Amino acid sequence: MKAEFINAFLTAVLNILSTMARMKAKPGTPAIKADQIAKGDVTGLIGMAGDQARGTLAVTFTKPVILAITERMLDEKLDEIDDTVTDMVGELTNMVTGGAKKILSEKGFRFDMAIPSVISGKDHVVIHKSKNPIVVVPFSTEAGDFFVELCFEQMS
Amino acid sequence: MKAEFINAFLTAVLNILSTMARMKAKPGTPAIKADQIAKGDVTGLIGMAGDQARGTLAVTFTKPVILAITERMLDEKLDEIDDTVTDMVGELTNMVTGGAKKILSEKGFRFDMAIPSVISGKDHVVIHKSKNPIVVVPFSTEAGDFFVELCFEQMS
Numbered sequence: 001m002k003a004e005f006i007n008a009f010l011t012a013v014l015n016i017l018s019t020m021a022r023m024k025a026k027p028g029t030p031a032i033k034a035d036q037i038a039k040g041d042v043t044g045l046i047g048m049a050g051d052q053a054r055g056t057l058a059v060t061f062t063k064p065v066i067l068a069i070t071e072r073m074l075d076e077k078l079d080e081i082d083d084t085v086t087d088m089v090g091e092l093t094n095m096v097t098g099g100a101k102k103i104l105s106e107k108g109f110r111f112d113m114a115i116p117s118v119i120s121g122k123d124h125v126v127i128h129k130s131k132n133p134i135v136v137v138p139f140s141t142e143a144g145d146f147f148v149e150l151c152f153e154q155m156s
Numbered sequence: 157m158k159a160e161f162i163n164a165f166l167t168a169v170l171n172i173l174s175t176m177a178r179m180k181a182k183p184g185t186p187a188i189k190a191d192q193i194a195k196g197d198v199t200g201l202i203g204m205a206g207d208q209a210r211g212t213l214a215v216t217f218t219k220p221v222i223l224a225i226t227e228r229m230l231d232e233k234l235d236e237i238d239d240t241v242t243d244m245v246g247e248l249t250n251m252v253t254g255g256a257k258k259i260l261s262e263k264g265f266r267f268d269m270a271i272p273s274v275i276s277g278k279d280h281v282v283i284h285k286s287k288n289p290i291v292v293v294p295f296s297t298e299a300g301d302f303f304v305e306l307c308f309e310q311m312s
Contacts, residue, residue, distance in 0.1 A: 047203015047212070047270025056203070056271045090285030114203025114270055115212045115307055116285045124277030129246030151271055 004107060005152055006030050006135055009057065012099030013139065013148060016092065021072040025146075028138035033149060040147070042066055042081050043119045043126055044093030048101075048152075050111035055152035057097050058126050061089065068143030086118040093118075096148075160263060161308055162186050162291055165213065168255030169295060169304060172248065177228040181302075184294035189305065196303070198222055198237050199275045199282055200249030204257075204308075206267035211308035213253050214282050217245065224299030242274040249274075252304075 010027050017023045040060035048055045061069075067078050070088045078085060093116040101113060119126065128134050130151040137148045166183050173179045196216035204211045217225075223234050226244045234241060249272040257269060275282065284290050286307040293304045 045201065045273055047205065049203065049205040049268030049270045051268070054268060054270050056273055058273070086283055087285065090283075094285075112205030112207070112210060112268065114205045114210050115309060117201055117212055117214070118283045118285055119275050119280055120283070121277050121280030124275055124280040127242050127246070127274045127276070129243065129250075129272045129274055153271060 002152075005104070006137065006150060008100040008103040009096065009148060009150055010137060011103060012096045013059075013137075015099060016095045017069070017141075020092075020095070021069050023069060023072055023141055023143075025139040025141045028140065030135050030137045033134035033136045040124070041120065041122060042086065042089050043124065044089040044116055045119060045126065046093050046097050046116040047114035048097065048111045049114065051155065052109060053111060053152050053154045055111070055150065056128055056130075057093065057100075058128070058149040059089070059093055059096065059146065060126070060149070061146045062144055065141060065144040065146050068141070081120055086120060089118045090116040158308075161260070162293065162306060164256040164259040165252065165304060165306055166293060167259060168252045169215075169293075171255060172251045173225070173297075176248075176251070177225050179225060179228055179297055179299075181295040181297045184296065186291050186293045189290035189292045196280070197276065197278060198242065198245050199280065200245040200272055201275060201282065202249050202253050202272040203270035204253065204267045205270065207311065208265060209267060209308050209310045211267070211306065212284055212286075213249065213256075214284070214305040215245070215249055215252065215302065216282065216305070217302045218300055221297060221300040221302050224297070237276055242276060245274045246272040 041063040043060045045058045128151045134151045197219040199216040201214045284307045290307045
């Protein structure tokens with residue numbers, strides 16, 4: 001995967017957390033996902049498709065991290081992954097992908113976004129059925145870590 | 157959602173199960189998904205995006221149904237939802253969407269497909285974060301039922 005793809009999403013994640021949740025996140029080193037398994041409590045997933053490439057973005061949170069982010073965004077105390085929280089996960093997924101889409105379109109790279117889905121359920125597993133490697137970027141925050149998974153297939 | 161969207165996916169599901177798994181499935185009445193929750197053991201999910209519309213398809217199976225379908229497709233006995241089975245769920249999701257895409261493109265309706273994801277984990281829940289209603293079509297087979305969820309947003 002091109003470094004500019006990864007950087008566009010990485011930049012979008014940091015921008016959105018900083019502006020929407022006043023939260024600093026520290027990105028770790030992007031890695032190729034070996035076992036194709038991210039376990040978390042809630043995942044936002046969105047498809048991207050266009051003439052030049054197709055892909056999927058998944059953002060997987062544990063409960064403490066997504067509660068902390070949502071609390072900061074809404075300024076209210078939350079105890080459970082309820083509709084408010086899954087709405088926020090869908091919205092964050094949309095915003096991150098929209099942000100990256102804007103950055104990449106300025107580089108002449110265009111795609112359209114599908115509708116975000118949110119998956120919940122303890123220890124659910126999301127597997128991307130791509131012929132290409134999956135890149136995972138861990139982000140650490142004061143409330144814990146979350147993971148961004150990215151897969152892209154460029155059309156030849 | 158337009159009836160021709162639903163019918164295109166319904167036709168694609170029946171065609172693929174019949175030709176690939178020699179399995180008859182009986183579609184139930186399409187319904188608006190009230191609680192936005194399909195519980196299953198494994199779900200194939202794919203995004204669709206284009207200038208005219210964006211959407212998501214989810215196919216949710218219980219373990220007995222997907223094992224029966226995979227066994228018929230591969231002609232081997234399976235006991236667990238392993239990599240072979242999740243590969244098959246991804247492939248089925250791809251084939252159904254590809255089939256529906258072909259039918260709809262003949263009606264002048266074009267979209268591109270994202271990369272399929274497969275979600276596993278007991279009682280996981282998939283929520284589509286769309287402003288439009290989600291249509292769910294139950295299918296019954298000799299091995300049990302499975303569910304196709306479809307959401308589409310047309311651009312104005």
